[in-house]
Amino acid sequence: MVVLSKPNTEQYSCIRNSKPTTTFLSSIPLIDLSKPDAKSLIVKACEEFGFFKVVNHGVPMEAISKLESEATKFFSLPLSEKEKAGPPNPFGYGNKHIGPNGDVGWVEYLLLTTNQDYNSLQLSSVSEKAQENFRQALKDYILAVRKMACEILDLMAEGLNIQPRNVFSKLVTDKQSDSVFRLNHYPPCPELAMNGSSENRIGFGEHTDPQIISLLRSNNTCGLQISLRDGSWISVPPDQTSFFINVGDSLQVLTNGRFKSVKHRVLANGFKSRLSMIYFGGPPLNHKIAPLPSLILKGKESLYNEFTWFEYKKSAYGSRLADNRLGHFERIAAS
Ligand SMILES: C=C1C[C@]23C[C@@]1(O)CC[C@H]2[C@@]12CC[C@H](O)[C@@](C)(C(=O)O1)[C@H]2[C@@H]3C(=O)O
Numbered sequence: 001m002v003v004l005s006k007p008n009t010e011q012y013s014c015i016r017n018s019k020p021t022t023t024f025l026s027s028i029p030l031i032d033l034s035k036p037d038a039k040s041l042i043v044k045a046c047e048e049f050g051f052f053k054v055v056n057h058g059v060p061m062e063a064i065s066k067l068e069s070e071a072t073k074f075f076s077l078p079l080s081e082k083e084k085a086g087p088p089n090p091f092g093y094g095n096k097h098i099g100p101n102g103d104v105g106w107v108e109y110l111l112l113t114t115n116q117d118y119n120s121l122q123l124s125s126v127s128e129k130a131q132e133n134f135r136q137a138l139k140d141y142i143l144a145v146r147k148m149a150c151e152i153l154d155l156m157a158e159g160l161n162i163q164p165r166n167v168f169s170k171l172v173t174d175k176q177s178d179s180v181f182r183l184n185h186y187p188p189c190p191e192l193a194m195n196g197s198s199e200n201r202i203g204f205g206e207h208t209d210p211q212i213i214s215l216l217r218s219n220n221t222c223g224l225q226i227s228l229r230d231g232s233w234i235s236v237p238p239d240q241t242s243f244f245i246n247v248g249d250s251l252q253v254l255t256n257g258r259f260k261s262v263k264h265r266v267l268a269n270g271f272k273s274r275l276s277m278i279y280f281g282g283p284p285l286n287h288k289i290a291p292l293p294s295l296i297l298k299g300k301e302s303l304y305n306e307f308t309w310f311e312y313k314k315s316a317y318g319s320r321l322a323d324n325r326l327g328h329f330e331r332i333a334a335s
């Protein structure tokens with residue numbers, strides 16, 4: 001069992017009597033990637049929610065199970081062993097502290113750059129063989145999930161009627177792509193189990209993802225919520241056989257606000273641990289991000305000032321999780 005060092009309960013955000021947090025949205029957009037209507041349904045989902053669920057995704061169940069089992073082994077190590085892979089600056093093992101600006105959550109994680117030479121990744125002092133198994137599982141999984149990311153990004157371009165078809169996917173296939181991979185482990189939170197109270201505790205605080213696209217797979221433990229435009233929070237029923245896709249801030253800009261970067265968060269659970277694996281597809285650091293000209297509608301203007309991914313990341317790392325990071329780059333409309 002993973003024991004997190006004793007929490008200072010004051011640090012954690014609790015949510016009581018907020019707008020409904022337990023509603024399960026019966027209609028989270030569901031996309032079957034093998035169906036011909038996938039592209040139009042993806043565009044609709046990105047416009048309405050910035051979020052959808054994918055089946056027939058092509059990621060082999062074997063790659064998923066292998067990584068899940070390696071990650072479970074890693075998070076089961078004693079804290080002192082895991083800490084050998086930390087602190088996260090920004091990459092490495094982290095525990096409760098998220099990012100450099102004081103955010104905390106009931107979570108431990110491993111954050112990696114996908115450009116990493118995994119052979120140099122020292123995960124802990126466990127045997128070389130065990131480390132090699134973990135590295136291989138990471139490589140296989142990331143390769144498969146990046147393929148799916150490209151397929152989805154190509155379908156988005158097709159659905160938006162823009163060319164070339166790889167206008168979005170080429171940013172994540174680029175050798176210099178600044179993509180990130182994250183394993184999050186949310187241990188059961190004993191206080192929630194004891195109280196039997198209606199209180200919730202934050203596992204991972206509300207935020208939008210800064211990159212282009214995020215592909216999330218979790219075990220069967222609930223906790224993920226998305227925010228709707230009216231400010232209400234919707235619980236996403238877990239499904240370990242599917243993937244959940246988020247539009248990131250950069251894709252919102254590339255589409256001039258047509259696709260919405262979805263605000264989301266994770267609530268801790270009193271009884272079950274949650275394990276999630278997220279691939280964040282990002283562009284090369286020097287890539288200039290601005291609305292694609294073909295997506296600026298006639299008579300409309302760009303809603304954003306151009307910035308490089310490096311500039312956006314730098315600004316993001318100076319922000320708190322819940323901050324509106326895109327706000328700094330919004331263009332003030334000329335009156
Ligand atoms: C508080 C922070 C953590 C974060 C960097 C930031 O300063 C603001 C964005 C956060 C986020 C959210 C999505 C991803 O999990 C993440 C890796 C990312 O790219 O932006 C995290 C950052 C992090 O945990 O380092």
Ligand SMILES: O=C(O)CCC(=O)C(=O)O
Pocket residue numbers: 182184204209216218224264265266276278
């Ligand atoms: O762990 C999860 O389920 C989601 C976490 C998340 O949103 C993130 O790491 O950016």
Ligand SMILES: [Fe+2]
Pocket residue numbers: 207208209214264
């Ligand atoms: Fe996220």
